Amino acid sequence: MIEEIAYRPKYPLSKFVDYIWVGKSPDLTMDFVHHAALFTELIFSYGDEYDIKGINTERIEGRTGLQLLSGLKNRPFVTNVNGTYACIGLILKPFCYGILLQKLGSSSLEEVAAVLFDSLFVTENPDFVRAENCLLKIFETVFIDPHLMRFEAYLSAEMAGRGMLNDFSRLLPISQKSFIQKFKKYYVLTPNEYLNLYKVNKAVMLLQGNSSERLTDIGLNAGFYDQSHFIRVFKKFSGYTPKEFSKFGIR
DSSP: OOEEEEEOOOTTGGGTEEEEEEEEEEEEEEEEEEOOOSSEEEEEEOSSEEEEESSSEEEEEOSSSEEEEEEOOSSOEEEEEEEEEEEEEEEEOTTHHHHHHTTTTSHHHHHHHHHHIIIIISSSSOOHHHHHHHHHHHHTTOOOOHHHHHHHHHHHHSOOOTTHHHHHHTTOSSOHHHHHHHHHHHHSSOHHHHHHHHHHHHHHHHHHHOTTSOHHHHHHHHTOSSHHHHHHHHHHHHSSOHHHHHHHTOO
16 A cells, blocks of 8 residues: 655745655555656655666665656656655656756755655654755755746747747747757757657646547647647657557556
8 A cells, every 4th residue: 555645835945846745655566657757856765676767867876865866758767666665756847857967966965855754754744844944945046047937938828839949939039059058958858859748748638638539639739730740749758649548548
């Protein structure tokens, strides 16, 4: 049996972290396949074997346990658990990958690992206020690049279809080359790869919530050019065609 807790942090930590989760099980064996992830995740594992196999995954064995940074994958990936499952994880904004990559294994993250363990794991009454205050120290000096935030806002407001990136680049005071270099520093992927990942995840939400809608319409609503483009990119990122994903209820 797995015991799980999920918590949504308050502002200002919510600018970076969407959820804090805690997972426990005295004995667990699991090989779970995920579709490509749009978010960044930082996991602290205090138990036995825990691993994520896939691109854009970094791991450090710290003094307090394993620190594992994962996210922004444009391929399916697998989570492996064997033995005592004891993890605390952060679901973060996509751009946090580049921020945390520089901090992995640092003394500041070692402190976070220890405080999270004491305040959320070994106590019967999790102290999320203490956890938030500790996590804020990681992000309080972080500069959020306005060009990247402008991109996120534009992507949320506009249809993510053909020509979207060119249209956005015309709005920037910097060159397209400079923006791509800055983007990869934080998101690991290129803007075009990230845009496709965004579309796939939007399609996943539509497939999960609109079982009666035609697959062609779902693809178009997610921003794909046509049905063949939808099928090709979706299968590349998730490992399944949209029809297979919808039929088997894959998550």
